[in-house]
Amino acid sequence: MSDDDFRATVRDWLAAHLTGRFAALAGTGGPGREHENIPLRTEWERELGGAGWIGLGWPRASGGGGASIAQQVIFFEEYARAGGPGRLSHIGEYLLAPTLIAFGTEEQRRRFLPPIAAATEFWCQGYSEPNAGSDLAAVQTRAVRDGDVWRITGQKVWTSLAHIADWCFVLARTDPQAPKHRGLSYLLVPMDQPGVQVRPITQLTGSSEFNEVFFDDAVTAAENIVGQPGDGWRVATGTLAFERGVATLGQQLGFARELDDVIGVARANGVSDDPVWRDRITDAWVGLQVLRHHALRTLGTPEGDLPGMEASVAKLLWAPWHQQLxxxxxxxxxxxxxxxxDGLSDAQRLFLFTRADTIYGGSNEIQRNIIADRLLGRVPRG
Known part of the structure; x- marks a missing residue:
């Protein structure tokens, strides 16, 4: 199928399905609004999964669509153009699934990829801790092998969508005697068990899509480790690289919609006629094009080669840009x-939510350290 035909297929499908009861979802669930319409958005995810739109870029051998990068970009463009709601399955689809494809066993791929593709199991990411945010290697959540299970104890924080997740991929310390980068393991942990407690964190926006997660002797099967014990740093940084892959284009299309809204307000208020304001709006538009072209350039990384400092450069580009927007x-x-x-406007919600952009996902300071370390060759890729 040509890219033009693929675009027409995506556009027609969205036009036919983002209607009826799903029409109410248009434009909902974006940054700072992830709490909106969870039950109906869950149904929408399953609608996408049933049509094969989840896992579009996964290899066909892994149950995916085998779509080219160009086709994945087209899907994001058309989804944003149609006003598709914020995705609930993105952590499983764009973070965990590529990680399992790259590092997991065949048994893990058979067990976990189909429910992600069908949107019957949702995931959250157990990385940050109260004393280990941007310094990810300092995590203290510990896991101990006990026969045929791992026992996990500790706390994670800023865990997006943990309150609806069925599973969490957890970075835990399994060898406290090893150097901090070497004593970590990457575990797949079920959320629905007595040893897991989720507490919402109320944000400036008044919503609480972020959570604290407490593990108190929680368990997971011994085979639910990705890679070998002590291999967690390599696997976890691989996940972070995938996080800033093609999915960032979907994020940027959301940014474009937000910029269009800002331009609409400027026109309504008459400030767009002022040359100074026109310059500021133009600067924002130029910055968005820089984000897009950087993302497209880094997507040219050879297949099988994980991005290095390019992911950190991308974070340094989009976080301050979005904050300034x-x-x-x-x-x-x-x-x-x-x-x-009468509640927060879209502009107010955008402003409050973006205060955190330069902190979450690795603060700007840490991203600069990563770039410097990569350039100086002090930190190995694995």
Whole structure:
């Protein structure tokens, strides 16, 4: 199928299915709004899965669609254009699944990939801890092998969608005597068990898609380890590289929609006629093009070669840009931006949510350290 035909297929499918009860989902569930319409968005994920749109870029041998990068980009473009809601299955689809394809066993792929593709099991990411946020190798959650299970004790924080997740991939310390990068393991842990407690964290936006997760002698089967014991750092950094892969284009298309909203407000308020404001809006548009072209360039990484510092460069590009867009949204709104009598406006929600952009997913300071270490050759890729 040509790319043009593929685009027409995606567009027609979305037009035919994002209707009826799903029409209410258009434009919902974005950054700061992940709490919206969870039951209906769950149904929507299963609608996508049933049509084969989840796992579109996975190899066919792994149950995916085998789509080219160009076709994956087309899907993101058409999904954003149609106003598709924020995805609930993205952590499983874009983070865990590529990790299992690259590092997992055949048994793990057979067990976990089909439920991700069908949207019958959702995932969350157990990385950050209260004393180990950007310094991921400092995690203290521990796991001990006990016969045919691992026993996990510790705390994770800022865990997106943990309250709806069926499983969590957890970075835990399994060898406390080893150097901190060498004593970690990557475990797949079921959430529905007595040893797991999820507590929501209320954000500035008033929503709570982030959570604290407490593991108190939680268990998972011995075979639910990805890679070997002590191999967790290599696997976890591989996941982070996948996190900033083709899925970032979907994120940027969401950014483009937000920028269009800001431009709409500027026009309505008349500030778009001012040359100074036009320059600021133009700068934001130029910055978005830089993000897109950097993402497209890094997607040219040879197959099988995980991105290195390119992922950190991408984070340094989009985080401050998105934060500045939130500030611009408030400025073009004018004095009304200070009022929230009827709840937060889109501009206010964008501004408040983006305060965290330069912190979560690895702070800007840590990203600069990673880039410097890669350039100086002090930190190996694996």
């Amino acid at each position: 939130g500030e611009l949204a408030m400025l073009v709104t004018g004095p009304a931006a200070t009022l929230a009598d």
